[in-house]
Amino acid sequence: xxxxxxxxxxxxxxxxxxxxxxxxxxxxxxxxxxxxxxxxxxxxxxxxxxxxxxxxxxxxxxxxxxxxxxxxxxxxxxxxxxxxxxxxxxxxxxxxxxxxxxxxxxxxxxxxxxxxxxxxxxxxxxxxxxxxxxxxxxxxxxxxxxxxxxxxxxxxxxxxxxxxxxxxxxxxxxxxxxxxxxxxxxxxxxxxxxxxxxxxxxxxxxxxxxxxxxxxxxxxxxxxxxxxxxxxxxxxxxxxxxxxxxxxxxxxxxxxxxxxxxxxxxxxxxxxxxxxxx
Amino acid sequence: xxxxxxxxxxxxxxxxxxxxxxxxxxxxxxxxxxxxxxxxxxxxxxxxxxxxxxxxxxxxxxxxxxxxxxxxxxxxxxxxxxxxxxxxxxxxxxxxxxxxxxxxxxxxxxxxxxxxxxxxxxxxxxxxxxxxxxxxxxxxxxxxxxxxxxxxxxxxxxxxxxxxxxxxxxxxxxxxxxxxxxxxxxxxxxxxxxxxxxxxxxxxxxxxxxxxxxxxxxxxxxxxxxxxxxxxxxxxxxxxxxxxxxxxxxxxxxxxxxxxxxxxxxx
Numbered sequence: 001x002x003x004x005x006x007x008x009x010x011x012x013x014x015x016x017x018x019x020x021x022x023x024x025x026x027x028x029x030x031x032x033x034x035x036x037x038x039x040x041x042x043x044x045x046x047x048x049x050x051x052x053x054x055x056x057x058x059x060x061x062x063x064x065x066x067x068x069x070x071x072x073x074x075x076x077x078x079x080x081x082x083x084x085x086x087x088x089x090x091x092x093x094x095x096x097x098x099x100x101x102x103x104x105x106x107x108x109x110x111x112x113x114x115x116x117x118x119x120x121x122x123x124x125x126x127x128x129x130x131x132x133x134x135x136x137x138x139x140x141x142x143x144x145x146x147x148x149x150x151x152x153x154x155x156x157x158x159x160x161x162x163x164x165x166x167x168x169x170x171x172x173x174x175x176x177x178x179x180x181x182x183x184x185x186x187x188x189x190x191x192x193x194x195x196x197x198x199x200x201x202x203x204x205x206x207x208x209x210x211x212x213x214x215x216x217x218x219x220x221x222x223x224x225x226x227x228x229x230x231x232x233x234x235x236x237x238x239x240x241x242x243x244x245x246x247x248x249x250x251x252x253x254x255x256x257x258x259x260x261x262x263x264x265x266x267x268x269x270x271x272x273x274x275x276x277x278x
Numbered sequence: 279x280x281x282x283x284x285x286x287x288x289x290x291x292x293x294x295x296x297x298x299x300x301x302x303x304x305x306x307x308x309x310x311x312x313x314x315x316x317x318x319x320x321x322x323x324x325x326x327x328x329x330x331x332x333x334x335x336x337x338x339x340x341x342x343x344x345x346x347x348x349x350x351x352x353x354x355x356x357x358x359x360x361x362x363x364x365x366x367x368x369x370x371x372x373x374x375x376x377x378x379x380x381x382x383x384x385x386x387x388x389x390x391x392x393x394x395x396x397x398x399x400x401x402x403x404x405x406x407x408x409x410x411x412x413x414x415x416x417x418x419x420x421x422x423x424x425x426x427x428x429x430x431x432x433x434x435x436x437x438x439x440x441x442x443x444x445x446x447x448x449x450x451x452x453x454x455x456x457x458x459x460x461x462x463x464x465x466x467x468x469x470x471x472x473x474x475x476x477x478x479x480x481x482x483x484x485x486x487x488x489x490x491x492x493x494x495x496x497x498x499x500x501x502x503x504x505x506x507x508x509x510x511x512x513x514x515x516x517x518x519x520x521x522x523x524x525x526x527x528x529x530x531x532x533x534x535x536x537x538x539x540x541x542x543x544x545x
Binding site: 173175176178179180181182183184185189193194197198200272273274277 | 337338339356357358359361362363365367369371372373382383385386387414415416430431433434440
Protein backbone atom coordinates (compact mmCIF):
# COMPACT_ATOMS: atom_id res chain seq x y z
CA UNK A 1 0.00 0.00 0.00
CA UNK A 2 3.01 2.28 -0.05
CA UNK A 3 3.01 4.52 -3.05
CA UNK A 4 6.41 5.50 -4.24
CA UNK A 5 7.13 7.82 -7.06
CA UNK A 6 10.86 7.45 -6.74
CA UNK A 7 12.94 4.41 -7.41
CA UNK A 8 15.64 3.63 -4.92
CA UNK A 9 18.99 4.79 -6.10
CA UNK A 10 21.16 1.79 -6.81
CA UNK A 11 24.68 2.45 -5.55
CA UNK A 12 26.05 -0.47 -7.57
CA UNK A 13 24.79 1.04 -10.81
CA UNK A 14 26.28 4.37 -9.89
CA UNK A 15 29.61 2.72 -9.32
CA UNK A 16 29.46 0.90 -12.62
CA UNK A 17 28.74 3.97 -14.65
CA UNK A 18 30.75 6.51 -12.70
CA UNK A 19 33.75 4.75 -11.23
CA UNK A 20 35.27 8.08 -10.21
CA UNK A 21 32.52 8.75 -7.67
CA UNK A 22 33.57 6.88 -4.56
CA UNK A 23 31.08 8.43 -2.12
CA UNK A 24 27.67 6.96 -1.52
CA UNK A 25 24.61 9.04 -2.42
CA UNK A 26 23.25 11.21 0.41
CA UNK A 27 20.37 9.45 2.20
CA UNK A 28 16.95 10.96 1.54
CA UNK A 29 16.27 11.20 5.28
CA UNK A 30 19.33 13.42 5.67
CA UNK A 31 18.15 15.71 2.87
CA UNK A 32 14.73 15.99 4.57
CA UNK A 33 16.33 16.75 7.94
CA UNK A 34 18.47 19.43 6.34
CA UNK A 35 15.42 20.99 4.68
CA UNK A 36 13.58 21.20 8.00
CA UNK A 37 16.73 22.61 9.62
CA UNK A 38 17.08 25.29 6.96
CA UNK A 39 13.44 26.33 7.28
CA UNK A 40 13.76 26.59 11.08
CA UNK A 41 17.03 28.49 10.65
CA UNK A 42 15.49 31.01 8.23
CA UNK A 43 12.55 31.42 10.57
CA UNK A 44 14.92 32.06 13.49
CA UNK A 45 16.97 34.57 11.47
CA UNK A 46 13.86 36.38 10.24
CA UNK A 47 12.58 36.91 13.76
CA UNK A 48 16.04 37.58 15.31
CA UNK A 49 16.66 40.45 12.88
CA UNK A 50 13.01 41.55 13.21
CA UNK A 51 12.49 41.28 9.45
CA UNK A 52 8.85 40.53 10.18
CA UNK A 53 6.81 41.94 13.05
CA UNK A 54 6.66 39.44 15.97
CA UNK A 55 2.88 39.79 15.85
CA UNK A 56 2.96 38.05 12.45
CA UNK A 57 5.92 35.79 13.04
CA UNK A 58 7.00 35.08 16.61
CA UNK A 59 10.44 33.58 17.11
CA UNK A 60 10.88 29.80 17.36
CA UNK A 61 11.79 30.33 21.01
CA UNK A 62 8.53 32.15 21.66
CA UNK A 63 6.59 29.32 20.03
CA UNK A 64 8.36 26.73 22.18
CA UNK A 65 7.53 28.79 25.29
CA UNK A 66 3.93 29.11 24.09
CA UNK A 67 3.77 25.35 23.59
CA UNK A 68 5.14 24.82 27.11
CA UNK A 69 2.60 27.23 28.57
CA UNK A 70 -0.14 25.50 26.60
CA UNK A 71 0.80 22.19 28.16
CA UNK A 72 1.03 23.43 31.75
CA UNK A 73 -1.38 26.41 31.89
CA UNK A 74 -3.52 26.12 28.81
CA UNK A 75 -5.43 28.66 26.73
CA UNK A 76 -9.09 29.69 26.82
CA UNK A 77 -10.00 27.70 29.93
CA UNK A 78 -8.37 24.46 28.87
CA UNK A 79 -4.90 22.97 28.66
CA UNK A 80 -3.48 21.64 25.44
CA UNK A 81 -4.24 18.10 26.57
CA UNK A 82 -7.87 19.02 27.11
CA UNK A 83 -8.16 20.65 23.69
CA UNK A 84 -6.50 17.71 22.00
CA UNK A 85 -8.64 15.35 24.07
CA UNK A 86 -11.82 17.10 22.91
CA UNK A 87 -10.70 16.88 19.29
CA UNK A 88 -9.66 13.23 19.51
CA UNK A 89 -12.93 12.30 21.23
CA UNK A 90 -14.81 13.83 18.31
CA UNK A 91 -12.74 12.14 15.65
CA UNK A 92 -12.89 8.70 17.24
CA UNK A 93 -16.60 9.07 17.95
CA UNK A 94 -17.07 9.90 14.28
CA UNK A 95 -14.77 7.08 13.22
CA UNK A 96 -16.75 4.50 15.19
CA UNK A 97 -20.03 5.83 13.78
CA UNK A 98 -18.75 5.77 10.22
CA UNK A 99 -17.32 2.26 10.60
CA UNK A 100 -20.63 0.99 11.99
CA UNK A 101 -22.51 2.52 9.06
CA UNK A 102 -19.84 2.33 6.35
CA UNK A 103 -18.83 -1.34 6.46
CA UNK A 104 -22.35 -2.76 6.16
CA UNK A 105 -23.12 -0.18 3.47
CA UNK A 106 -19.97 -1.16 1.58
CA UNK A 107 -20.91 -4.83 1.91
CA UNK A 108 -24.35 -4.05 0.52
CA UNK A 109 -22.86 -2.20 -2.45
CA UNK A 110 -20.30 -4.91 -3.08
CA UNK A 111 -22.59 -7.92 -2.79
CA UNK A 112 -26.03 -6.87 -3.95
CA UNK A 113 -27.28 -5.20 -7.08
CA UNK A 114 -30.19 -3.62 -5.19
CA UNK A 115 -27.83 -2.36 -2.49
CA UNK A 116 -25.59 -0.80 -5.10
CA UNK A 117 -28.58 0.80 -6.81
CA UNK A 118 -29.79 2.37 -3.58
CA UNK A 119 -26.49 3.49 -2.06
CA UNK A 120 -24.33 4.40 -5.06
CA UNK A 121 -26.05 7.73 -5.84
CA UNK A 122 -25.95 8.75 -2.17
CA UNK A 123 -22.24 8.00 -1.87
CA UNK A 124 -21.44 9.63 -5.19
CA UNK A 125 -23.34 12.75 -4.10
CA UNK A 126 -21.61 12.91 -0.73
CA UNK A 127 -18.09 12.07 -1.83
CA UNK A 128 -17.11 15.22 -3.79
CA UNK A 129 -18.83 17.64 -1.35
CA UNK A 130 -16.54 19.69 0.89
CA UNK A 131 -17.74 18.94 4.44
CA UNK A 132 -17.91 22.64 5.32
CA UNK A 133 -20.55 23.02 2.61
CA UNK A 134 -23.03 20.95 4.57
CA UNK A 135 -21.86 21.98 8.05
CA UNK A 136 -24.37 24.90 8.27
CA UNK A 137 -27.21 22.55 7.34
CA UNK A 138 -26.08 19.99 9.89
CA UNK A 139 -25.97 22.72 12.55
CA UNK A 140 -29.54 23.73 11.66
CA UNK A 141 -30.63 20.11 11.94
CA UNK A 142 -28.78 18.81 14.99
CA UNK A 143 -27.70 22.01 16.76
CA UNK A 144 -24.39 23.55 17.65
CA UNK A 145 -23.29 20.85 20.15
CA UNK A 146 -21.04 17.86 19.84
CA UNK A 147 -23.55 15.99 17.68
CA UNK A 148 -23.18 18.38 14.75
CA UNK A 149 -19.40 18.12 14.70
CA UNK A 150 -19.40 14.35 15.00
CA UNK A 151 -22.02 14.13 12.25
CA UNK A 152 -20.03 16.28 9.87
CA UNK A 153 -16.79 14.43 10.55
CA UNK A 154 -18.52 11.07 10.18
CA UNK A 155 -20.07 12.19 6.88
CA UNK A 156 -16.64 13.18 5.59
CA UNK A 157 -15.24 9.77 6.60
CA UNK A 158 -18.10 7.66 5.28
CA UNK A 159 -17.39 7.65 1.52
CA UNK A 160 -13.85 6.32 1.76
CA UNK A 161 -14.89 3.58 4.18
CA UNK A 162 -17.89 2.59 2.06
CA UNK A 163 -15.97 2.63 -1.22
CA UNK A 164 -12.95 0.75 0.11
CA UNK A 165 -15.21 -1.88 1.67
CA UNK A 166 -17.14 -2.43 -1.53
CA UNK A 167 -13.92 -2.50 -3.57
CA UNK A 168 -12.47 -5.08 -1.17
CA UNK A 169 -15.61 -7.18 -1.37
CA UNK A 170 -15.65 -7.10 -5.15
CA UNK A 171 -12.00 -8.13 -5.34
CA UNK A 172 -12.59 -11.39 -3.48
CA UNK A 173 -11.13 -14.32 -5.38
CA UNK A 174 -13.77 -16.47 -7.05
CA UNK A 175 -11.77 -19.56 -6.17
CA UNK A 176 -11.74 -18.67 -2.50
CA UNK A 177 -15.53 -18.50 -2.59
CA UNK A 178 -15.88 -21.71 -4.59
CA UNK A 179 -13.50 -23.51 -2.24
CA UNK A 180 -15.62 -22.51 0.76
CA UNK A 181 -18.82 -23.61 -0.96
CA UNK A 182 -17.37 -26.98 -1.87
CA UNK A 183 -16.24 -27.41 1.72
CA UNK A 184 -19.78 -26.92 2.96
CA UNK A 185 -20.21 -23.18 3.49
CA UNK A 186 -23.66 -21.65 3.23
CA UNK A 187 -24.28 -18.16 1.80
CA UNK A 188 -23.92 -16.48 5.17
CA UNK A 189 -20.74 -18.36 5.97
CA UNK A 190 -19.22 -17.41 2.64
CA UNK A 191 -19.83 -13.78 3.61
CA UNK A 192 -18.46 -13.99 7.16
CA UNK A 193 -15.66 -16.50 6.63
CA UNK A 194 -14.36 -15.55 3.19
CA UNK A 195 -15.68 -12.25 1.81
CA UNK A 196 -15.22 -10.16 4.97
CA UNK A 197 -11.75 -11.40 5.93
CA UNK A 198 -10.41 -10.95 2.44
CA UNK A 199 -11.82 -7.39 2.34
CA UNK A 200 -10.10 -6.42 5.61
CA UNK A 201 -6.90 -5.01 4.05
CA UNK A 202 -8.95 -2.79 1.77
CA UNK A 203 -11.20 -1.73 4.66
CA UNK A 204 -8.19 -0.80 6.79
CA UNK A 205 -6.79 1.31 3.97
CA UNK A 206 -10.17 3.02 3.75
CA UNK A 207 -10.12 3.71 7.48
CA UNK A 208 -6.65 5.20 7.21
CA UNK A 209 -7.74 7.53 4.42
CA UNK A 210 -10.91 8.34 6.39
CA UNK A 211 -8.85 9.32 9.44
CA UNK A 212 -6.91 11.79 7.31
CA UNK A 213 -10.08 13.25 5.82
CA UNK A 214 -11.77 13.32 9.24
CA UNK A 215 -8.89 15.15 10.88
CA UNK A 216 -8.99 17.86 8.20
CA UNK A 217 -12.75 18.22 8.60
CA UNK A 218 -12.50 18.25 12.39
CA UNK A 219 -10.15 21.20 12.54
CA UNK A 220 -12.22 23.10 9.99
CA UNK A 221 -15.46 22.35 11.88
CA UNK A 222 -13.92 23.50 15.15
CA UNK A 223 -12.80 26.74 13.55
CA UNK A 224 -16.43 27.45 12.68
CA UNK A 225 -18.38 26.18 15.66
CA UNK A 226 -16.93 24.87 18.90
CA UNK A 227 -16.09 25.82 22.46
CA UNK A 228 -13.18 23.46 22.85
CA UNK A 229 -10.79 21.54 20.67
CA UNK A 230 -7.57 22.28 18.88
CA UNK A 231 -9.24 24.10 15.98
CA UNK A 232 -11.23 26.28 18.39
CA UNK A 233 -8.01 27.05 20.26
CA UNK A 234 -6.36 28.34 17.09
CA UNK A 235 -9.41 30.36 16.14
CA UNK A 236 -9.59 32.04 19.56
CA UNK A 237 -5.87 32.74 19.56
CA UNK A 238 -6.12 34.31 16.11
CA UNK A 239 -8.87 36.65 17.29
CA UNK A 240 -6.50 38.02 19.96
CA UNK A 241 -3.51 37.97 17.57
CA UNK A 242 -1.71 35.47 19.82
CA UNK A 243 0.29 34.21 16.88
CA UNK A 244 2.61 31.95 18.88
CA UNK A 245 -0.40 29.92 20.04
CA UNK A 246 -1.68 29.77 16.47
CA UNK A 247 1.63 28.38 15.23
CA UNK A 248 1.86 25.99 18.18
CA UNK A 249 -1.62 24.74 17.38
CA UNK A 250 -0.73 24.17 13.74
CA UNK A 251 2.34 22.20 14.73
CA UNK A 252 0.29 20.08 17.15
CA UNK A 253 -2.31 19.39 14.45
CA UNK A 254 0.37 18.25 12.02
CA UNK A 255 2.08 16.06 14.61
CA UNK A 256 -1.19 14.38 15.59
CA UNK A 257 -2.04 13.73 11.92
CA UNK A 258 1.35 12.13 11.37
CA UNK A 259 0.94 10.09 14.55
CA UNK A 260 -2.54 8.86 13.53
CA UNK A 261 -1.23 7.82 10.13
CA UNK A 262 1.65 5.98 11.79
CA UNK A 263 -0.66 4.14 14.20
CA UNK A 264 -3.00 3.20 11.34
CA UNK A 265 -0.11 1.75 9.34
CA UNK A 266 1.11 -0.15 12.38
CA UNK A 267 -2.35 -1.67 12.88
CA UNK A 268 -2.48 -2.60 9.19
CA UNK A 269 0.83 -4.41 9.40
CA UNK A 270 -0.16 -6.22 12.59
CA UNK A 271 -3.65 -7.18 11.52
CA UNK A 272 -3.10 -8.14 7.90
CA UNK A 273 0.49 -9.26 7.38
CA UNK A 274 -0.79 -11.44 4.54
CA UNK A 275 -2.01 -8.46 2.49
CA UNK A 276 1.37 -8.11 0.83
CA UNK A 277 1.57 -11.84 0.09
CA UNK A 278 -1.57 -12.40 -1.93
CA UNK B 279 -19.65 -47.47 -1.23
CA UNK B 280 -20.71 -44.25 -2.84
CA UNK B 281 -21.26 -43.66 -6.50
CA UNK B 282 -21.05 -40.39 -8.43
CA UNK B 283 -23.05 -40.65 -11.65
CA UNK B 284 -23.23 -38.45 -14.74
CA UNK B 285 -26.26 -39.43 -16.81
CA UNK B 286 -26.48 -37.90 -20.27
CA UNK B 287 -25.06 -34.62 -19.03
CA UNK B 288 -24.76 -31.73 -21.47
CA UNK B 289 -23.64 -28.18 -20.87
CA UNK B 290 -24.45 -25.43 -23.33
CA UNK B 291 -23.78 -21.74 -23.00
CA UNK B 292 -26.54 -19.72 -24.65
CA UNK B 293 -25.80 -17.83 -27.86
CA UNK B 294 -24.59 -14.29 -27.52
CA UNK B 295 -27.28 -12.14 -29.02
CA UNK B 296 -26.89 -9.14 -31.27
CA UNK B 297 -24.65 -8.61 -34.23
CA UNK B 298 -21.57 -10.77 -34.25
CA UNK B 299 -23.35 -13.18 -31.92
CA UNK B 300 -22.34 -16.80 -32.02
CA UNK B 301 -24.50 -19.88 -31.95
CA UNK B 302 -25.08 -21.80 -28.74
CA UNK B 303 -21.74 -23.01 -27.46
CA UNK B 304 -21.94 -26.66 -26.56
CA UNK B 305 -19.21 -27.36 -24.02
CA UNK B 306 -20.11 -30.89 -23.01
CA UNK B 307 -22.33 -33.28 -24.88
CA UNK B 308 -23.98 -36.42 -23.54
CA UNK B 309 -21.53 -37.33 -20.81
CA UNK B 310 -22.13 -40.67 -19.12
CA UNK B 311 -19.76 -41.55 -16.33
CA UNK B 312 -19.77 -43.42 -13.06
CA UNK B 313 -17.20 -43.05 -10.33
CA UNK B 314 -17.22 -45.37 -7.32
CA UNK B 315 -15.50 -44.57 -4.04
CA UNK B 316 -12.80 -47.20 -4.54
CA UNK B 317 -11.79 -45.58 -7.82
CA UNK B 318 -9.69 -42.69 -8.99
CA UNK B 319 -10.96 -41.73 -12.40
CA UNK B 320 -8.52 -39.62 -14.36
CA UNK B 321 -10.07 -37.38 -16.98
CA UNK B 322 -7.66 -36.37 -19.67
CA UNK B 323 -8.08 -34.03 -22.56
CA UNK B 324 -6.43 -31.12 -24.25
CA UNK B 325 -7.23 -27.61 -23.13
CA UNK B 326 -10.65 -26.56 -24.33
CA UNK B 327 -12.03 -30.08 -24.09
CA UNK B 328 -14.27 -29.06 -21.19
CA UNK B 329 -12.58 -31.09 -18.49
CA UNK B 330 -12.70 -28.28 -15.96
CA UNK B 331 -16.37 -27.71 -16.82
CA UNK B 332 -16.94 -31.40 -16.13
CA UNK B 333 -15.37 -31.02 -12.70
CA UNK B 334 -17.28 -27.80 -11.99
CA UNK B 335 -20.49 -29.66 -12.80
CA UNK B 336 -19.59 -32.42 -10.35
CA UNK B 337 -18.70 -29.81 -7.73
CA UNK B 338 -22.03 -28.08 -8.27
CA UNK B 339 -20.49 -24.75 -9.36
CA UNK B 340 -22.26 -25.23 -12.70
CA UNK B 341 -25.68 -26.71 -13.46
CA UNK B 342 -26.05 -29.04 -16.44
CA UNK B 343 -28.21 -27.84 -19.32
CA UNK B 344 -29.65 -31.34 -19.57
CA UNK B 345 -29.08 -34.67 -17.91
CA UNK B 346 -28.53 -35.37 -14.24
CA UNK B 347 -25.63 -35.73 -11.83
CA UNK B 348 -26.28 -37.79 -8.74
CA UNK B 349 -24.37 -38.93 -5.66
CA UNK B 350 -25.81 -42.23 -4.45
CA UNK B 351 -29.01 -41.48 -6.31
CA UNK B 352 -29.52 -37.99 -4.84
CA UNK B 353 -29.28 -35.25 -7.47
CA UNK B 354 -26.53 -32.67 -7.12
CA UNK B 355 -28.12 -29.23 -6.75
CA UNK B 356 -25.11 -27.17 -5.70
CA UNK B 357 -21.72 -27.33 -4.03
CA UNK B 358 -21.44 -29.40 -0.88
CA UNK B 359 -18.95 -30.91 1.51
CA UNK B 360 -19.60 -34.42 0.14
CA UNK B 361 -17.66 -33.35 -2.98
CA UNK B 362 -14.61 -31.38 -1.84
CA UNK B 363 -12.54 -29.67 -4.52
CA UNK B 364 -8.76 -29.33 -4.60
CA UNK B 365 -7.76 -26.47 -6.87
CA UNK B 366 -4.74 -26.06 -9.11
CA UNK B 367 -3.62 -22.86 -7.40
CA UNK B 368 -4.53 -24.18 -3.95
CA UNK B 369 -7.18 -21.50 -3.05
CA UNK B 370 -5.94 -21.53 0.54
CA UNK B 371 -6.89 -18.60 2.76
CA UNK B 372 -3.88 -16.35 3.40
CA UNK B 373 -5.44 -14.87 6.55
CA UNK B 374 -5.37 -18.31 8.20
CA UNK B 375 -2.30 -20.36 9.09
CA UNK B 376 -1.90 -23.88 7.73
CA UNK B 377 -3.72 -25.46 10.69
CA UNK B 378 -6.72 -23.15 10.52
CA UNK B 379 -6.95 -23.64 6.76
CA UNK B 380 -7.31 -27.35 7.34
CA UNK B 381 -9.75 -26.75 10.19
CA UNK B 382 -11.86 -24.48 7.97
CA UNK B 383 -14.46 -27.10 6.91
CA UNK B 384 -14.78 -28.14 10.55
CA UNK B 385 -15.39 -24.55 11.56
CA UNK B 386 -18.16 -24.37 8.97
CA UNK B 387 -19.73 -27.40 10.60
CA UNK B 388 -19.56 -25.77 14.04
CA UNK B 389 -16.96 -28.11 15.55
CA UNK B 390 -15.58 -26.51 18.75
CA UNK B 391 -12.18 -24.81 18.47
CA UNK B 392 -10.11 -27.24 20.54
CA UNK B 393 -11.49 -30.27 18.73
CA UNK B 394 -11.06 -28.84 15.25
CA UNK B 395 -7.48 -27.80 16.01
CA UNK B 396 -6.74 -31.32 17.25
CA UNK B 397 -8.26 -32.86 14.14
CA UNK B 398 -6.38 -30.44 11.92
CA UNK B 399 -3.13 -31.39 13.66
CA UNK B 400 -3.87 -35.06 13.02
CA UNK B 401 -4.45 -34.27 9.34
CA UNK B 402 -1.25 -32.20 9.20
CA UNK B 403 0.63 -35.24 10.48
CA UNK B 404 -1.07 -37.44 7.90
CA UNK B 405 0.07 -35.24 5.04
CA UNK B 406 3.60 -35.07 6.44
CA UNK B 407 3.47 -31.49 7.70
CA UNK B 408 3.27 -32.13 11.45
CA UNK B 409 5.48 -29.12 12.26
CA UNK B 410 3.96 -26.68 9.79
CA UNK B 411 0.67 -25.93 11.58
CA UNK B 412 1.64 -22.40 12.63
CA UNK B 413 3.19 -21.51 9.30
CA UNK B 414 1.63 -18.86 7.13
CA UNK B 415 0.49 -19.94 3.69
CA UNK B 416 3.05 -17.79 1.89
CA UNK B 417 5.82 -19.45 3.88
CA UNK B 418 4.99 -22.82 2.35
CA UNK B 419 6.35 -24.25 -0.89
CA UNK B 420 4.03 -25.19 -3.75
CA UNK B 421 4.07 -28.87 -2.81
CA UNK B 422 3.38 -28.10 0.85
CA UNK B 423 0.49 -25.86 -0.12
CA UNK B 424 -1.09 -28.63 -2.14
CA UNK B 425 -0.70 -30.97 0.82
CA UNK B 426 -2.53 -28.44 2.98
CA UNK B 427 -5.18 -28.07 0.26
CA UNK B 428 -5.68 -31.84 0.13
CA UNK B 429 -5.78 -32.05 3.94
CA UNK B 430 -8.39 -29.28 3.98
CA UNK B 431 -10.52 -31.19 1.49
CA UNK B 432 -10.18 -34.37 3.58
CA UNK B 433 -11.23 -32.47 6.72
CA UNK B 434 -14.63 -32.03 5.10
CA UNK B 435 -14.89 -35.86 5.09
CA UNK B 436 -16.07 -35.89 1.48
CA UNK B 437 -17.40 -38.90 -0.36
CA UNK B 438 -15.56 -37.68 -3.44
CA UNK B 439 -12.42 -35.66 -3.95
CA UNK B 440 -12.55 -33.50 -7.05
CA UNK B 441 -8.98 -32.79 -8.07
CA UNK B 442 -8.61 -29.97 -10.59
CA UNK B 443 -5.05 -30.41 -11.87
CA UNK B 444 -3.77 -30.21 -8.30
CA UNK B 445 -0.20 -31.01 -9.33
CA UNK B 446 -0.21 -28.93 -12.50
CA UNK B 447 1.73 -26.01 -11.06
CA UNK B 448 4.46 -28.05 -9.37
CA UNK B 449 7.97 -28.63 -10.61
CA UNK B 450 8.75 -32.09 -12.03
CA UNK B 451 10.58 -33.48 -8.98
CA UNK B 452 7.95 -32.34 -6.50
CA UNK B 453 5.26 -33.56 -8.85
CA UNK B 454 6.55 -37.14 -8.88
CA UNK B 455 6.68 -37.19 -5.09
CA UNK B 456 3.20 -35.71 -4.84
CA UNK B 457 1.75 -38.30 -7.23
CA UNK B 458 2.80 -41.07 -4.89
CA UNK B 459 1.51 -39.06 -1.92
CA UNK B 460 -1.82 -38.37 -3.58
CA UNK B 461 -2.41 -42.07 -4.32
CA UNK B 462 -1.76 -43.09 -0.73
CA UNK B 463 -3.79 -40.37 0.88
CA UNK B 464 -6.70 -41.07 -1.45
CA UNK B 465 -6.57 -44.80 -0.68
CA UNK B 466 -6.47 -44.15 3.08
CA UNK B 467 -9.37 -41.71 2.98
CA UNK B 468 -11.79 -44.14 1.37
CA UNK B 469 -13.18 -41.35 -0.79
CA UNK B 470 -13.64 -41.68 -4.52
CA UNK B 471 -11.72 -39.29 -6.70
CA UNK B 472 -11.99 -37.52 -10.03
CA UNK B 473 -8.67 -36.20 -11.29
CA UNK B 474 -8.47 -33.67 -14.06
CA UNK B 475 -5.12 -33.63 -15.78
CA UNK B 476 -3.50 -32.90 -19.10
CA UNK B 477 -0.56 -35.20 -18.38
CA UNK B 478 -1.01 -38.61 -19.97
CA UNK B 479 1.66 -40.01 -17.68
CA UNK B 480 -0.07 -38.74 -14.56
CA UNK B 481 -3.44 -40.05 -15.71
CA UNK B 482 -1.99 -43.53 -16.28
CA UNK B 483 -0.03 -43.58 -13.04
CA UNK B 484 -2.83 -42.42 -10.77
CA UNK B 485 -6.05 -43.51 -12.43
CA UNK B 486 -7.80 -46.78 -11.86
CA UNK B 487 -9.49 -45.74 -15.07
CA UNK B 488 -8.52 -43.13 -17.61
CA UNK B 489 -11.25 -41.37 -19.53
CA UNK B 490 -10.49 -39.36 -22.66
CA UNK B 491 -12.41 -36.18 -23.28
CA UNK B 492 -12.43 -34.90 -26.87
CA UNK B 493 -13.18 -31.23 -27.60
CA UNK B 494 -15.86 -29.42 -29.65
CA UNK B 495 -18.13 -30.40 -28.10
CA UNK B 496 -16.60 -32.10 -25.07
CA UNK B 497 -17.50 -35.78 -25.14
CA UNK B 498 -16.05 -38.99 -23.76
CA UNK B 499 -14.38 -40.87 -26.59
CA UNK B 500 -12.40 -43.59 -24.85
CA UNK B 501 -11.98 -45.28 -21.55
CA UNK B 502 -9.19 -47.59 -20.46
CA UNK B 503 -8.47 -49.52 -17.29
CA UNK B 504 -5.08 -48.73 -15.82
CA UNK B 505 -3.75 -50.88 -13.03
CA UNK B 506 -0.54 -49.04 -12.31
CA UNK B 507 -1.81 -47.24 -9.23
CA UNK B 508 -2.34 -50.59 -7.50
CA UNK B 509 1.28 -51.50 -8.27
CA UNK B 510 2.50 -48.24 -6.79
CA UNK B 511 0.34 -48.69 -3.71
CA UNK B 512 1.86 -52.13 -3.33
CA UNK B 513 5.28 -50.58 -3.17
CA UNK B 514 6.49 -50.39 -6.75
CA UNK B 515 8.63 -47.33 -7.45
CA UNK B 516 7.04 -44.75 -9.71
CA UNK B 517 10.17 -44.63 -11.86
CA UNK B 518 10.11 -48.43 -12.39
CA UNK B 519 6.46 -48.35 -13.32
CA UNK B 520 7.08 -45.61 -15.85
CA UNK B 521 9.97 -47.59 -17.35
CA UNK B 522 7.96 -50.78 -17.83
CA UNK B 523 7.11 -51.78 -21.44
CA UNK B 524 3.41 -52.09 -20.71
CA UNK B 525 3.31 -48.54 -19.33
CA UNK B 526 5.03 -47.24 -22.43
CA UNK B 527 2.68 -49.16 -24.68
CA UNK B 528 -0.39 -47.80 -22.90
CA UNK B 529 1.10 -44.32 -22.95
CA UNK B 530 1.50 -44.53 -26.71
CA UNK B 531 -2.00 -45.95 -27.13
CA UNK B 532 -3.53 -43.20 -25.03
CA UNK B 533 -1.62 -40.53 -26.93
CA UNK B 534 -3.10 -41.98 -30.13
CA UNK B 535 -6.61 -41.89 -28.68
CA UNK B 536 -6.27 -38.24 -27.68
CA UNK B 537 -4.96 -37.23 -31.08
CA UNK B 538 -7.59 -39.27 -32.94
CA UNK B 539 -10.08 -36.49 -32.30
CA UNK B 540 -7.71 -33.97 -33.78
CA UNK B 541 -7.31 -35.81 -37.08
CA UNK B 542 -11.04 -36.19 -37.29
CA UNK B 543 -11.35 -32.42 -37.09
CA UNK B 544 -8.65 -31.88 -39.68
CA UNK B 545 -10.27 -34.30 -42.14
